[in-house]
Amino acid sequence: MSELILHHYPTSLFAEKARLMLGFKGLSWRSVTIPSIMPKPDLTALTGGYRKTPVLQVGADVYCDTALIARRLEAQKTSPTFYPEGQEFTASSLASWGDTVLFLHSVSLVFQPASLAVRFAKVPPESVKAFVADRATFFDGGTATRIPLEQAQHQWPTLMSRLETQLERNGDFLLGVPSIADFSVAHTLWFLKQTPVTASLVDDYPAVLAWYQRVVGFGHGAASELSATDAIEIARNASPAPLPEEAFTDPNGFKAGDQVSVSAVDYGVNPVHGELVFNGREEIILRREDERAGVVHVHFPRFGFRINNH
Numbered sequence: 001m002s003e004l005i006l007h008h009y010p011t012s013l014f015a016e017k018a019r020l021m022l023g024f025k026g027l028s029w030r031s032v033t034i035p036s037i038m039p040k041p042d043l044t045a046l047t048g049g050y051r052k053t054p055v056l057q058v059g060a061d062v063y064c065d066t067a068l069i070a071r072r073l074e075a076q077k078t079s080p081t082f083y084p085e086g087q088e089f090t091a092s093s094l095a096s097w098g099d100t101v102l103f104l105h106s107v108s109l110v111f112q113p114a115s116l117a118v119r120f121a122k123v124p125p126e127s128v129k130a131f132v133a134d135r136a137t138f139f140d141g142g143t144a145t146r147i148p149l150e151q152a153q154h155q156w157p158t159l160m161s162r163l164e165t166q167l168e169r170n171g172d173f174l175l176g177v178p179s180i181a182d183f184s185v186a187h188t189l190w191f192l193k194q195t196p197v198t199a200s201l202v203d204d205y206p207a208v209l210a211w212y213q214r215v216v217g218f219g220h221g222a223a224s225e226l227s228a229t230d231a232i233e234i235a236r237n238a239s240p241a242p243l244p245e246e247a248f249t250d251p252n253g254f255k256a257g258d259q260v261s262v263s264a265v266d267y268g269v270n271p272v273h274g275e276l277v278f279n280g281r282e283e284i285i286l287r288r289e290d291e292r293a294g295v296v297h298v299h300f301p302r303f304g305f306r307i308n309n310h
């Protein structure tokens with residue numbers, strides 16, 4: 001069976017979510033370090049244009065977005081589960097709240113000048129400039145908007161005291177037992193914990209802090225380095241996995257065989273062009289042919305992405 005290959009970089013919070021998910025499942029994986037800003041030619045050879053971090057590769061199958069990566073890891077190893085029985089909806093919905101609402105608040109808080117000054121203290125000025133320029137256009141064309149710092153500061157106590165109450169009542173994990181929701185909330189708080197300027201936004205809440213330490217305690221599983229060139233070679237030498245079977249009619253009429261593009265809706269909306277080969281309730285799969293990577297299947301979650309006619 002093909003190895004799990006995570007394309008990521010150390011400071012990415014969504015990559016930290018994926019690393020912790022791999023740790024929770026006790027999985028072994030290969031680690032490809034990608035740039036934190038565009039261009040990312042080796043990554044986009046696999047994805048066809050999707051640029052966000054992280055991306056999971058398994059042979060010639062490429063999985064975009066941690067919401068879908070979680071489902072792929074669940075298929076790889078069902079136990080321990082991300083979706084406890086009877087709580088599947090709650091787990092996914094709370095995870096989605098963490099990845100959007102809580103995440104956008106934490107971005108505003110981490111990107112405040114005092115925090116950035118500490119984060120970038122050892123980074124050369126030209127790299128900081130390139131990073132700021134890259135992120136300045138990252139939200140262009142998407143539905144997400146940045147939350148003004150004052151508003152993020154204003155609302156943060158509400159979000160955190162709700163989490164505090166939930167954890168005081170439910171015990172060790174947000175839903176009592178571990179679920180995908182724990183990872184979507186913990187990685188966002190991990191982002192704030194990286195410097196003393198924002199760490200107190202987590203540390204002031206004792207039940208949250210104890211739970212956070214429990215979740216990061218899952219660790220990252222067993223990782224070993226892989227070069228981007230070798231990852232592309234692995235894709236070239238592999239064939240995409242058999243397609244899932246699901247009877248589903250797309251409400252907008254898109255069907256297998258259509259030439260389409262798929263893009264994220266919120267931000268980082270770079271489209272990926274290809275042939276729609278699978279279109280289901282949770283997942284969309286495009287087939288594309290790349291000069292370097294050969295034939296690959298690029299997988300996206302349905303929720304939060306759109307299919308375009310071109």
Ligand SMILES: N[C@@H](CCC(=O)N[C@@H](CS)C(=O)NCC(=O)O)C(=O)O
Nearest residue numbers: 012013014036051052053065066067
């Ligand atoms: N919904 C996406 C969000 C991913 C995301 O926003 N990742 C950030 C890094 S934490 C990113 O892509 N930043 C720009 C980049 O790495 O080029 C997911 O769940 O994977």
